Amino acid sequence: MSAYPKSAKPALIIGSVAIDRVATPVAQSDNILGGAASYASIASSYFAPTQLVGAVGGDFPKPFWKKLQKHDIDLSGLEVDQEGKTFYWSGKYHENFAGRDTLEVRLNVFEKFSPVLTPKHLQTSFVMLGAIMPSLQNSVVDQFVAAKKKPFVLADTFDLWIHTARAELERLLRRLDLFVINEDESLLLTGERNLVLAGQHLRKMGPKSVVIKKGGHGSLLFHRDGYFSISAYPVTKFIDPTGAGDSYAGALIGYLASVNRTDFAALKKAVAYATAVSSLTVESFSVNRLSGAGRAAIDARLKTLTEITRF
Numbered sequence: 001m002s003a004y005p006k007s008a009k010p011a012l013i014i015g016s017v018a019i020d021r022v023a024t025p026v027a028q029s030d031n032i033l034g035g036a037a038s039y040a041s042i043a044s045s046y047f048a049p050t051q052l053v054g055a056v057g058g059d060f061p062k063p064f065w066k067k068l069q070k071h072d073i074d075l076s077g078l079e080v081d082q083e084g085k086t087f088y089w090s091g092k093y094h095e096n097f098a099g100r101d102t103l104e105v106r107l108n109v110f111e112k113f114s115p116v117l118t119p120k121h122l123q124t125s126f127v128m129l130g131a132i133m134p135s136l137q138n139s140v141v142d143q144f145v146a147a148k149k150k151p152f153v154l155a156d157t158f159d160l161w162i163h164t165a166r167a168e169l170e171r172l173l174r175r176l177d178l179f180v181i182n183e184d185e186s187l188l189l190t191g192e193r194n195l196v197l198a199g200q201h202l203r204k205m206g207p208k209s210v211v212i213k214k215g216g217h218g219s220l221l222f223h224r225d226g227y228f229s230i231s232a233y234p235v236t237k238f239i240d241p242t243g244a245g246d247s248y249a250g251a252l253i254g255y256l257a258s259v260n261r262t263d264f265a266a267l268k269k270a271v272a273y274a275t276a277v278s279s280l281t282v283e284s285f286s287v288n289r290l291s292g293a294g295r296a297a298i299d300a301r302l303k304t305l306t307e308i309t310r311f
Helices: 036-045 062-069 108-112 134-146 159-164 166-173 183-190 195-204 244-259 264-281 288-293 295-309
Strands: 011-014 018-023 032-034 050-057 074-081 088-093 100-106 126-129 152-156 178-182 209-213 219-223 226-230
Touching (some): 011 036, 036 288, 126 244, 134 166, 159 166, 178 183, 178 244, 183 195, 209 244, 244 264, 264 295
Parallel strands (some): 011 126, 050 074
Antiparallel strands (some): 088 100
């Protein structure tokens, strides 16, 4: 990896590391590296030193370790239960990628995963909470509060928690600096029918800033200093959208950590970089394209996005 800027602070990523098996309308994968923290950590590592907290079993393949190590990710927080098995997910996307079905889920070691942060983790100023149970996300924030630390915290979620753990999720929202959510979930959580109203509603629920991801239609940023919208990068090779949202969030927190700023201007550029990074993820199964692309490819896509959105 290239040298990070002098301004860069470490980013901490907490979430799932998994073995996935994915079928799409165009191809079928073998067992591949998956999990929110895997995608997010690699994306973040292009911008800032990155630490990962998660859990795997003794069956976690050595090539998957190497993919993470290639990006100089600090894996000291990746717990290994030699007697257990790694979280496994299998899914199949519908024709034209209009939704997906989960075929099999085995939580395995992830069922008992409860993040315990080390003193080193508690020194980080930028934290991303993947879409784990809101109670676990809150427990991470609690650990920072107990240590009298106040990092910039980004969190993701998904619809299951909106249905089953809403009270804990609403408690979390009041503690967040940045909440990242997809468009369907934003409407479900707020009861709105309009994404702009949903974003405004979400900010009133507590987060200082909100990003609504619209998949192939870009994303929206809601901040006290303004509103920002960006289109998606024009992808022509669409293989697998799994992990694109996690890559997006990882790039967001990584860029903010790299410049050590969280103002509106920094957030807008972070959203643009996140858009560029997530466009790489969809071009292959797993982290393959994301991992192999390099920072130059990301910067080239940022330049293209700048050109096609300026008038």
